[in-house]
Amino acid sequence: MFGTNKTCMNLNPEILNIGLDFSMEFGENWLKPINQRLLNKFPNLNLVELEKYNSVCKEVNNIANDFVYDNPAKNEKELTFIEFSKFENFMLQNFSWISKENLKRLYNQSCYYAYK
Template sequence: MKQMPLTIDILNYGLELSMDFGENWLQPINERLSSVFPNLSAQKLEECHLICKTVNKMGNRYVQENPVHTGTEITFIAFEAFEKFMLNKYHWVSAKNLKRLYSQSCYYAYK
């Protein structure tokens, strides 16, 4: 049987799952992803999980390591710069997921 490839839709759905708060916060996405895409092999599910985890870490790190100093205040890098950086590495990330990842990355950087 031919393995189902990781499409842009699957990767974006996985990324959306990886950013869940609540009981699924920071939990593997494999099982939840397989309920929507039952034809994905265990290997592809794990691959998607690892890709999404990497994207989250990259976004979080980029915001945290690039603060903007304005006088005595520290703010976050502009969304446009974040978007350009992330899309250069992960061209498949949807606009919706980019906005959510930026928001979460700012939240984590603030903490």
């Protein structure tokens, strides 16, 4: 995994969280690279750094989506999703820098995509 704790050591957690927030935007920026938006907020980042942040945030989204999709919790009446606490534990084991706010949003979006 590219974005795991070990490979994110040289990346700023604040910038990672802002980038992750950007990567989850709907509307005009949905699924678009975050490079330009990060550059607008952090003009001192170079192209290589911008691409690293973009790649990590993309990977976080993919891993979260896959984890929720691959771990459904079923009851007799309807499909439900893995408990947030299990999702949170899994994600923080791999990406300890993710903020609580981003974790909640990531979980909600992953459940939405798994339902579709």
